[in-house]
Amino acid sequence: NAGVTQTPKFQVLKTGQSMTLQCAQDMNHNSMYWYRQDPGMGLRLIYYSASEGTTDKGEVPNGYNVSRLNKREFSLRLESAAPSQTSVYFCASSERGWGSSNQPQHFGDGTRLSIL
C-alpha cells in the first residue's frame, strides 16, 4: 500500500519555466490537498479538493493552478515559475469530504523545488 505518491522528488527550474507536480493516492480518499512548506512558515495550504471535480483556493493560491483529474490524482501546476516559489511541496489526502476534518491527513514524501 503506497499511500500518497508524489513525483518528482526533486526539481530545479529556471524563472519563467512551467511544470506540473503530480500526486496520486491509493486510499480511496475524497479530499486532497497541496501545501507548501518554507522555513519558519509551517505548512500553508495552496489549494484543496473536497471531492472529484471540485477545487478551492487555500491560503496562498497565487501563481498556482490545480487539476483533480480523478479521485486518485490531484496535480499542481506552476505556469511561470518565480524564485519565491522555491519550497518543499506536500500533497496530502484525507478520508472525508470537505466540511469535516475528523480524519487524519496522509502526506506524500514531498517535492523539493528550486527556482533559479
Added chain:
Amino acid sequence: GQQVMQIPQYQHVQEGEDFTTYCNSSTTLSNIQWYKQRPGGHPVFLIQLVKSGEVKKQKRLTFQFGEAKKNSSLHITATQTTDVGTYFCAGYASGGGADGLTFGKGTHLIIQP
C-alpha cells in the same frame, strides 16, 4: 481568518529531559490534530483531540485540549533521540470557510545526547 500560534519555535533539551509545546488559536476549535515531522521527512499524524478538556496519552507523549477549546499542548516525558523533529498542531474550526485545517508553524525539538 483563523490563526494558530505555536510556541516555542525551537526547543533544545538534554536527552532525558521533558519537553512541552503549546498551541493557541484565535478562534474556538472543533478539534485539533498533532503531527510529527522528522528531519527531511513528511508530517505524520499523531493524534486528534475533540472534547473540551480532553487528555490523551501515547506512551511518553501526553496531549491536552483546553477547556475553552482554544489551546492545546503536547508534553513528552524523558525525551529520547528518536523524538527529534518538528511537532505541528493543526486546528479545525467548523464554519471557518475554505481554510479547513490551519497548521501552526511548528516547534523544532533538538535533543543533545
